[in-house]
Amino acid sequence: MAPATEPTSQGEAAEGRDPAAAVPREQVLATLDRILGSPSFRHAERSRAFLVYVVTETLAGRASRISERTVGRGALDRGPRFTGGNDASVRVRASRVRRALEEFYTGAGEGESMSITLPSGSYVPTFSWAPESSTPDVARELGLWVEPLAAVGEAAPLLAALATDALVRHLRQWSAVPVEEATGEGPNCSEVVAQPRWHVLSGSVVAYESSLRATVLLGDTGGATHWSRASDLSAGAGGLFEAVEAWSAVTAAAILDHDGALVRSWSQRQESPRDPPLRARVAWFRYLAEPIPERIEAAIADADGALASGEREPRLLSIRAALSTSRVLQRCSDDEVKDLAVAEELAREAIALDAGEAHAHFVLAGVARARGEWPLVLEHARTAAGLSRHSPASQFTAGALVAASGDWSVGVDRMTAVLSEHPHLPSNAHTWLALGHCVLGDYARALGAASVLGDDALPFGPLYRAIALSGLGFVDRAQDEAIRVLELRPEVAADAALNGLVARDVHVAARDLDRLVQLFADVVPPHVLGDH
Incomplete structure (x- = not known):
């Protein structure tokens, strides 16, 4: 019997195009992680190795090299002389991987926006992405103007007013950008907010008998919409008022968290704001986007400048404290004892000014981590997580600290859950x-x-x-x-x-x-x- 023919790398790879070029790399890897943890793959070690090999090779720009021979040698441990031929192990495994992927996307991964498939006759995976309706590339920043949410329905005026108040309150708790609230009958926001770098948050509340739909839109003063979200809220045990409170906290985090719509744009802009506190915050988020020693020193200079201007706002103190801790943890500190002492002092000052300043507790956890005081790491991490339960970045950091303290299984599960829902984290x-x-x-x-x-x-x-x-x-x-x-x-x-x-x-x-x-x-x- 003649040897079976080897499938070729078909599709985009065969035509010289990179099958991974048009999709976000982070989305592919986040989806791959969920696939590997699904029932279809969790205990199938060879299928896991096969899929990881072809996906990572494709993402590395080596799709044209993927063949039956390379998959057998690189993923299935078939030895350096493996060529395929009468050994159908790679082809059989490819069929099993295709079936397992189909099971994933018709089961646990039914709602996935990223699709990883292995076309028949090829070992090169294809990626297709259907992004959500939000657009994170916001080009302007440095201020947020919140208009009253419009009300539709008999009970809507009260609920809309409560939702607006709660949303403004939670946005201001982030202390990352000036937040101004329109008072209703005043001038148009484009007249009030003369600076073109401000964003405008507007929306509506539609009230039904025991539920409501809250919609928010983030745009600029020119009228363009950059991000939107619609949420259906039902009256639970605490009623609609409690549901509105929880919704406002989650929405504020989606806008101003480390992976929020505004924050992502700040780290991408070349110019920095003139206002010292805002300049320090932008430098901090740039460091988070690119955590290298040079970013630490630039952010420290801006934070010190803001503090020298007399600003002692809790979040700014926490940022400066975190930067000192980062110096130590990244091994770029000239005096680790001094930097840890500065971090601890500033974090405790921030907590004294605002007991709910979660970031300061994360700083204290970082100080304890650098000192190897693991029970203190857990204590501060749990406190910080409880104070910032709607912040994906904070919940991820808490998971990382739990892992760092030695409970790797719990920490990894927690980080995986957060990153699965928020793949735009740094x-x-x-x-x-x-x-x-x-x-x-x-x-x-x-x-x-x-x-x-x-x-x-x-x-x-x-x-x-x-x-x-x-x-x-x-x-x-x-x-x-x-x-x-x-x-x-x-x-x-x-x-x-x-x-x-x-x-x-x-x-x-x-x-x-x-x-x-x-x-x-x-x-x-x-x-x-x-x-x-």
């Missing part, structure tokens, strides 16, 4: 997930999370990819990543330095740390190790 969030999955031994999901990370002075991307690939048995690819780690950080060739990089400022059991270090050491080529 990419460094995937650093925590990659480490967490490595510690838990789930190397497929670790590779998926690490694939979104770049190469920088703190080479967590190539480090966690090397460990995950080693754990999956992808030796050649793991060696490439290990070499990259040593190029960035030659001192990692020493076991002590590698231990410090893998488990820096986190609590990892000795046996787990030894396992991760050994996985990395196993794929470092001897000649490269000798060079370092």
